[in-house]
Amino acid sequence: MTTVALYKTYVHKMQRLADVRHAHAVLQWDQETYLPQRGAAFRGRQLSTLSELAHGLFSEDALGNLLQELQTKNDLSPEESRNVALSWEDYSKAKKYTPDFVRRLSDQTHKAFHAWMDARKQNAFAPFEKDLDALISLKREEADLLGYDGHPYNALLNEFERGATVGFLDETFANLLPSLQRILQQIAARPQVDASFLHQHFAKEEQWAWGMDLLKKLNFDFEAGRQDLSEHPFSTSFNPQDVRITTRIDENDFGNMTWSCIHEAGHALYEQGLPEPAYGLPLGEACSYSIHESQSRLWENNVGRGHTFWKAHYPKLQQRFLAQFQNVTLDQFYKGINQVQPSLIRTEADEITYHFHVYIRYELEKRLLDRSLTTQDVPRYWQEAYRNWMNITVPDDKQGCLQDVHWSHGSFGYFPTYSLGSFYAAQFYAQAKKNLPGLEEELSKGNTQPLLQWLRQGVHRWGRFFESNDLCRNLTGKPLDVSYFTDYILEKYGTIYNL
Amino acid sequence: MTTVALYKTYVHKMQRLADVRHAHAVLQWDQETYLPQRGAAFRGRQLSTLSELAHGLFSEDALGNLLQELQTKNDLSPEESRNVALSWEDYSKAKKYTPDFVRRLSDQTHKAFHAWMDARKQNAFAPFEKDLDALISLKREEADLLGYDGHPYNALLNEFERGATVGFLDETFANLLPSLQRILQQIAARPQVDASFLHQHFAKEEQWAWGMDLLKKLNFDFEAGRQDLSEHPFSTSFNPQDVRITTRIDENDFGNMTWSCIHEAGHALYEQGLPEPAYGLPLGEACSYSIHESQSRLWENNVGRGHTFWKAHYPKLQQRFLAQFQNVTLDQFYKGINQVQPSLIRTEADEITYHFHVYIRYELEKRLLDRSLTTQDVPRYWQEAYRNWMNITVPDDKQGCLQDVHWSHGSFGYFPTYSLGSFYAAQFYAQAKKNLPGLEEELSKGNTQPLLQWLRQGVHRWGRFFESNDLCRNLTGKPLDVSYFTDYILEKYGTIYNL
Numbered sequence: 001m002t003t004v005a006l007y008k009t010y011v012h013k014m015q016r017l018a019d020v021r022h023a024h025a026v027l028q029w030d031q032e033t034y035l036p037q038r039g040a041a042f043r044g045r046q047l048s049t050l051s052e053l054a055h056g057l058f059s060e061d062a063l064g065n066l067l068q069e070l071q072t073k074n075d076l077s078p079e080e081s082r083n084v085a086l087s088w089e090d091y092s093k094a095k096k097y098t099p100d101f102v103r104r105l106s107d108q109t110h111k112a113f114h115a116w117m118d119a120r121k122q123n124a125f126a127p128f129e130k131d132l133d134a135l136i137s138l139k140r141e142e143a144d145l146l147g148y149d150g151h152p153y154n155a156l157l158n159e160f161e162r163g164a165t166v167g168f169l170d171e172t173f174a175n176l177l178p179s180l181q182r183i184l185q186q187i188a189a190r191p192q193v194d195a196s197f198l199h200q201h202f203a204k205e206e207q208w209a210w211g212m213d214l215l216k217k218l219n220f221d222f223e224a225g226r227q228d229l230s231e232h233p234f235s236t237s238f239n240p241q242d243v244r245i246t247t248r249i250d251e252n253d254f255g256n257m258t259w260s261c262i263h264e265a266g267h268a269l270y271e272q273g274l275p276e277p278a279y280g281l282p283l284g285e286a287c288s289y290s291i292h293e294s295q296s297r298l299w300e301n302n303v304g305r306g307h308t309f310w311k312a313h314y315p316k317l318q319q320r321f322l323a324q325f326q327n328v329t330l331d332q333f334y335k336g337i338n339q340v341q342p343s344l345i346r347t348e349a350d351e352i353t354y355h356f357h358v359y360i361r362y363e364l365e366k367r368l369l370d371r372s373l374t375t376q377d378v379p380r381y382w383q384e385a386y387r388n389w390m391n392i393t394v395p396d397d398k399q400g401c402l403q404d405v406h407w408s409h410g411s412f413g414y415f416p417t418y419s420l421g422s423f424y425a426a427q428f429y430a431q432a433k434k435n436l437p438g439l440e441e442e443l444s445k446g447n448t449q450p451l452l453q454w455l456r457q458g459v460h461r462w463g464r465f466f467e468s469n470d471l472c473r474n475l476t477g478k479p480l481d482v483s484y485f486t487d488y489i490l491e492k493y494g495t496i497y498n499l
Numbered sequence: 500m501t502t503v504a505l506y507k508t509y510v511h512k513m514q515r516l517a518d519v520r521h522a523h524a525v526l527q528w529d530q531e532t533y534l535p536q537r538g539a540a541f542r543g544r545q546l547s548t549l550s551e552l553a554h555g556l557f558s559e560d561a562l563g564n565l566l567q568e569l570q571t572k573n574d575l576s577p578e579e580s581r582n583v584a585l586s587w588e589d590y591s592k593a594k595k596y597t598p599d600f601v602r603r604l605s606d607q608t609h610k611a612f613h614a615w616m617d618a619r620k621q622n623a624f625a626p627f628e629k630d631l632d633a634l635i636s637l638k639r640e641e642a643d644l645l646g647y648d649g650h651p652y653n654a655l656l657n658e659f660e661r662g663a664t665v666g667f668l669d670e671t672f673a674n675l676l677p678s679l680q681r682i683l684q685q686i687a688a689r690p691q692v693d694a695s696f697l698h699q700h701f702a703k704e705e706q707w708a709w710g711m712d713l714l715k716k717l718n719f720d721f722e723a724g725r726q727d728l729s730e731h732p733f734s735t736s737f738n739p740q741d742v743r744i745t746t747r748i749d750e751n752d753f754g755n756m757t758w759s760c761i762h763e764a765g766h767a768l769y770e771q772g773l774p775e776p777a778y779g780l781p782l783g784e785a786c787s788y789s790i791h792e793s794q795s796r797l798w799e800n801n802v803g804r805g806h807t808f809w810k811a812h813y814p815k816l817q818q819r820f821l822a823q824f825q826n827v828t829l830d831q832f833y834k835g836i837n838q839v840q841p842s843l844i845r846t847e848a849d850e851i852t853y854h855f856h857v858y859i860r861y862e863l864e865k866r867l868l869d870r871s872l873t874t875q876d877v878p879r880y881w882q883e884a885y886r887n888w889m890n891i892t893v894p895d896d897k898q899g900c901l902q903d904v905h906w907s908h909g910s911f912g913y914f915p916t917y918s919l920g921s922f923y924a925a926q927f928y929a930q931a932k933k934n935l936p937g938l939e940e941e942l943s944k945g946n947t948q949p950l951l952q953w954l955r956q957g958v959h960r961w962g963r964f965f966e967s968n969d970l971c972r973n974l975t976g977k978p979l980d981v982s983y984f985t986d987y988i989l990e991k992y993g994t995i996y997n998l
Binding site: 015016019020022023024026027030034035036037038039041042043045046048049050053221222223224225226228238239241242279 | 514515518519521522523525526529533534535536537538540541542544545547548549552720721722723724725727737738740741778
């Protein structure tokens with residue numbers, strides 16, 4: 001067969017596989033948005049079957065042989081070569097999973113998700129414990145299947161951020177957290193900012209309409225996506241023309257929905273900007289979890305909690321919620337939405353304490369995985385960690401160890417990418433300001449297109465062509481450098497709190 | 500292998516197949532309710548891939564061998580034997596379809612669906628013609644693949660109603676239509692009933708809330724199902740615990756939504772009543788399309804357009820839409836909702852003229868399939884048929900040959916089951932009144948449980964154990980007998996119009 005014909009066969013196989021994976025994603029989206037209560041058990045088996053079929057399609061020997069043959073060809077374009085090389089890596093990894101393991105993991109994940117939902121309803125960790133424990137055993141089994149150097153957690157980390165290790169993360173956090181703690185102490189010694197106006201009553205329908213408008217202003221494309229409500233906000237994509245996000249609304253907390261909208265929009269703008277012709281191929285996929293998170297964090301924080309952004313949007317917000325905001329100035333609003341305060345819920349945390357939330361989960365996952373901590377110790381560990389790092393008391397499990405959906409989805413090793421995403425975001429945003437001298441001016445007029453186009457060019461259109469660090473180097477001239485983040489924090493909060 | 504082990508393997512294979520088919524159904528449901536505009540093309544390929552995979556799983560030689568071996572066993576229960584026999588029939592039929600044909604049909608169906616949507620937007624048949632024509636060629640190819648005696652349409656009819664033939668239907672309609680025409684003439688000579696109060700303004704949100712309440716009163720189980728909006732109302736089921744219906748709302752036509760709700764609820768009650776342990780097996784599926792339609796028509800018409808039913812619900816309806824109904828008595832309402840009048844839209848037709856709508860489609864399909872009519876002749880044929888049979892002028896294609904979604908879904912041979920469904924409904928309902936002496940009394944109190952339980956026992960729980968006609972014989976002592984329908988029509992409309 002000619003290289004062209006071989007490559008075409010490869011594309012065909014990958015796109016069929018993508019269809020099954022995206023069908024799986026549609027069923028998951030439906031599960032978390034519209035599934036009737038008693039439909040859960042059957043949905044679980046439908047998801048398991050699709051996982052199994054996808055795994056079967058991706059671990060076919062015929063695909064492996066094709067990929068090996070394609071790697072011997074020297075007449076592939078650089079993009080084609082990269083696709084083939086990445087698919088071969090993915091394939092080799094997938095081959096390590098037995099069909100039996102895939103089904104057991106999918107079944108247990110499904111059980112754990114519903115146990116987590118139940119546990120949240122009951123506001124008690126206990127109903128989740130058994131299924132979480134079974135899931136951790138499976139994740140340990142997965143680490144062994146995948147293989148690792150050093151800590152078994154490295155195998156799982158690698159699923160979300162290639163090359164990340166416990167060693168690297170331990171060091172990064174060890175450098176960062178003490179300086180964040182110093183800033184926290186300085187802030188604590190200053191007059192506190194008022195954010196009470198964010199905790200008035202904001203009607204659900206009005207918030208929804210406001211969020212939808214905000215998404216339009218951020219250039220979320222509603223012809224190629226939609227927003228719905230779910231228990232826990234998330235984004236998912238079935239192709240660049242169908243990207244879906246969800247949000248939740250708390251009538252007594254204005255920030256809850258607004259910045260979750262902007263955050264998920266950041267993810268969605270990335271997915272809507274991936275190259276459509278590469279559907280099903282590595283170059284049609286996002287670079288990595290940390291780069292994905294860099295997009296959501298950049299829009300949520302560097303843009304969406306910026307003074308410039310609200311210069312454009314605050315007058316409209318005031319008009320819409322006149323009773324709540326008429327006596328709040330733009331400066332007061334800006335300070336309020338950037339209030340720094342140790343808190344219980346990660347997704348609502350400020351940009352500084354956020355990284356303690358992540359670090360606590362990271363430490364906990366490591367220990368659960370190497371069994372230096374048992375599952376039943378989770379609530380106690382959680383309480384102690386929150387006391388030690390942020391000096392706050394966790395009143396119940398719903399506001400503690402049950403708050404995140406991730407574990408119930410079987411995602412261990414994911415949380416660290418949240419911090420990495422913030423670090424990348426700071427570095428990218430600093431570069432955007434250099435490359436786009438009119439950036440702040442445009443943002444202050446409500447025009448986010450220049451920034452979006454810069455990200456499309458520098459990040460989105462590349463798919464997985466570059467690894468995270470190379471993408472960062474191409475865009476900013478340097479690999480990941482956490483000092484951009486600490487500089488950003490010092491500058492921003494130095495001004496807000498007069499440090 | 501023991502029979503028990505063989506049967507278990509069979510069940511496992513069938514349930515996996517059901518998972519894929521239901522994933523396909525979820526993607527279709529999503530396509531018609533929530534899919535973003537530009538997501539259509541990718542959704543099409545995802546659906547095609549799932550069709551292909553399902554077809555692959557169902558036509559595996561291993562499954563065929565298993566079914567053949569199971570058929571030699573004499574230690575299966577009657578239910579098990581029946582499952583195996585029906586699966587073997589289905590399997591043998593599926594083997595006639597090549598994977599290539601399945602994909603071409605799925606692709607073309609997808610194209611046709613979107614062409615139909617476009618054509619409706621433009622209110623012109625032309626944008627649909629080419630894709631419809633290609634679909635008809637494929638359906639003709641399908642008839643040839645399946646094989647048939649006599650007319651090629653028999654092959655397609657058989658997909659929806661086993662054993663139904665052009666001969667049987669021609670004869671049934673030839674007997675029925677002249678007597679319906681006589682009744683229409685008698686009605687035309689009588690003072691007409693007033694239905695204008697149904698065409699006032701009824702706000703969308705209010706109608707939606709009313710429809711949801713009505714569904715609850717009909718015992719639609721919202722823990723095992725949901726209702727959404729779509730262009731064309733439909734029902735779909737992913738298992739008895741997840742049955743979904745859709746409706747549409749016309750603010751200037753009260754009847755449009757209300758009786759579509761009841762109709763789809765009839766389908767859904769059947770699906771929610773199918774035996775859950777038989778998931779994926781023939782005995783977990785509905786008996787046939789005509790029996791399915793008997794359930795929707797029975798609830799929609801025999802119950803839902805009955806005086807007794809509205810005796811219970813009209814006072815609440817009046818309260819809810821006081822401005823519209825305060826001067827309309829129950830008797831006026833009852834007559835209005837049963838107004839007989841030749842009309843353009845099948846789903847809004849009265850119980851008499853409905854069958855002309857079906858017959859016209861049936862004749863048209865036959866002719867398109869044997870090529871005695873070309874696709875481009877469809878609008879002209881439609882106009883002439885509506886003039887000949889009901890003496891009405893079709894003003895445009897949206898109210899004419901573009902009104903039904905069926906052809907765009909590739910469903911040819913389906914429409915006749917709508918009439919058969921009405922005939923079965925009349926026969927079943929007559930029997931229910933005999934078996935349940937308190938039926939009318941309970942309905943007049945708003946209690947539909949006795950009727951639902953009677954249908955659960957006599958129809959729903961059996962799945963495909965019996966064929967339509969045998970089910971009918973078990974329930975009523977006779978095979979299908981159209982005179983029940985004509986008796987019902989004569990009695991009902993005789994009273995309303997004083998014939």
